[in-house]
Structures are given as structure tokens and as C-alpha cells.
Amino acid sequence: MTVALYQAKAEFFRMLGHPVRIRVLELLQAGPKPVRCLLTELEVEPSSLSQQLAVLRRSGIVTATREGSTVVYALAGGDVTDLLRAARRILTGLLADRDVLLAELRAAGD
The missing domain is CATH 1.20.5 (Single alpha-helices involved in coiled-coils or other helix-helix interfaces)
Incomplete structure (x- = not known):
């Protein structure tokens, strides 16, 4: 394996390295959830959740779709x-x- 591949793997595991991100992924195992449900279950500040969701979205591990004014997150696979x-x-x-x-x-x- 190349150094770049090891680097990509390390970045992947680093992306998982936050308790809120892990909890979001666990919650999404049950199916897609709107942000408001994630906020209720996680009991974190909206700005904190938004930041962690952005990391997960950028990594491609979750998807976000807009349904009216609601954003719904789901596992990408x-x-x-x-x-x-x-x-x-x-x-x-x-x-x-x-x-x-x-x-x-x-x-x-x-």
C-alpha cells in the first residue's frame, strides 16, 4: 500500500474521532432523521451538531436531503x-x- 492510502485511512478514522459524530452515526442506523430529531436525542447545541454533521457530510459517510424547510440526514451506505x-x-x-x-x-x- 502507498503512503497516500495509509494517509486516507488515517483521515477516515480521524473523521470518526468525535463522540457526537459516533452518536449521530449510531442514531442514523435506524434510518434517516431530520436535524431536529438529532438535536433532541443528542442534547447538544445546534451549532455543535451542525459542525459535526458538516464533517460527516464532507467525508461522504452521510447524505443530507432537504424536504421543505427540513434537512434529513441518512447513512450513505x-x-x-x-x-x-x-x-x-x-x-x-x-x-x-x-x-x-x-x-x-x-x-x-x-
Whole structure:
């Protein structure tokens, strides 16, 4: 692989590196949502959500369509759902391992 490809991959993962963006992607797994619904569920300032949605839109991971005065966001493809599921599995494994180590540490302290 070329350096440019590694750079593109790093930028992709950097794009995912914000909690609001991750939450937006998780919410959109259930289907397209208008901005007002995202605002209600996320409880963030409109300007903050707008900024994070712009990052996701520029990356091509979400799409935005206007329905009258409402902007509706959707995942650009099903691969995002697969990625989030994989991340959840990895994180679950990592956290489970930590629980095992924590239990061992507590038991060793007796």
C-alpha cells in the first residue's frame, strides 16, 4: 500500500474521532432523521451538531436531503453499520478483558 492510502485511512478514522459524530452515526442506523430529531436525542447545541454533521457530510459517510424547510440526514451506505458493529465487538472484548484483570487484581489484594 502507498503512503497516500495509509494517509486516507488515517483521515477516515480521524473523521470518526468525535463522540457526537459516533452518536449521530449510531442514531442514523435506524434510518434517516431530520436535524431536529438529532438535536433532541443528542442534547447538544445546534451549532455543535451542525459542525459535526458538516464533517460527516464532507467525508461522504452521510447524505443530507432537504424536504421543505427540513434537512434529513441518512447513512450513505450499509458499510457504516457494519463498521459500528465491528467497533462494538472490539470494544466489548477489550472491556471484558479489563474486567477480568480488575477481578484478578482485587482477588490478589486479599
